[in-house]
Amino acid sequence: RIRLFLSTQAAQVLVQSLVISRLDYCNSLLAGLPLNAIRPLQMIQNADNADNMVFTSKPNPINPTSHVYCVLCTYDHITPILSSLHWLPVKFRIDYKLLLLTFKALNGLAPMYLSSLLTRYNPPRSLRSQNSGLLVVHRIAKSTKGGRAFSHLAPKLWNSLSDGVRGSDTLTQFKCRLKTYLFSKAYT
Structure with missing residues (x-):
């Protein structure tokens, strides 16, 4: 009415x-x-x-x-x-929220317990990928339950982002680029 x-x-x-x-x-x-x-x-x-x-x-x-x-x-x-x-569809809304938490954890804007779950990728020798902002995807014991853990899923989603999105300097810039990236992924 x-x-x-x-x-x-x-x-x-x-x-x-x-x-x-x-x-x-x-x-x-x-x-x-x-x-x-x-x-x-x-x-x-x-x-x-x-x-x-x-x-x-x-x-x-x-x-x-x-x-x-x-x-x-x-x-x-x-x-x-x-x-x-x-x-965004619900699946991409969930990914958006998780990637936002990941960005905050990497930049000191999230609680320490989340930041401690993420490890930046540092190769043992000099490689082109060392400055790409990648994260180490931790091994999991059980693929069903362990694959849903923040320590496994966040780096996996983070590494799948484009360099332009990962390389954002501010939270506002990251939100804008991430929403654009997920929007194009959802509707193309």
């Missing part, structure tokens, strides 16, 4: 504050889980009530200046809509 009184931008902010914030709460605990375990969260993000709240197919009699951006049908794909809203 409230949708008729909201502009598209206000509806987007409302959905981000009510739905997306719940998806982001403690989602870094889900890092490394198989996609079928993350699927229920992705279905919440894809839910009709969230995107129908932002995109309306009915003309707005109270605010006639608002434009109809999209007409949603039951069988429309949600990917172009999420892309136009600049919302």
Whole structure:
């Protein structure tokens, strides 16, 4: 009922504050889980009530200046809509949060217990890769549970980033580059 009184931008902010914030709460605990375990969260993000709240197919009699951006049908794909809203899929949101913690840990902005779990790559002899900002991926005993540990997953994700993203100087610059990198990876 409230949708008729909201502009598209206000509806987007409302959905981000009510739905997306719940998806982001403690989602870094889900890092490394198989996609079928993350699927229920992705279905919440894809839910009709969230995107129908932002995109309306009915003309707005109270605010006639608002434009109809999209007409949603039951069988429309949600990917172009999420892309136009600049919302990352849940798996990439989890990676974003984990990589953000990794950047903070490497630059002294995170608690010491996280920083102690990461080891910078220092080869025994002079190699081109020694100044690339890579991390040592620790060996794990069990691939199912150990592969989800921060000490294993964070370096693995960090090393998969491009040099431009890894070489960011500030947190703001890193966030911007990382979101762009993950956005292109998610929607291409």
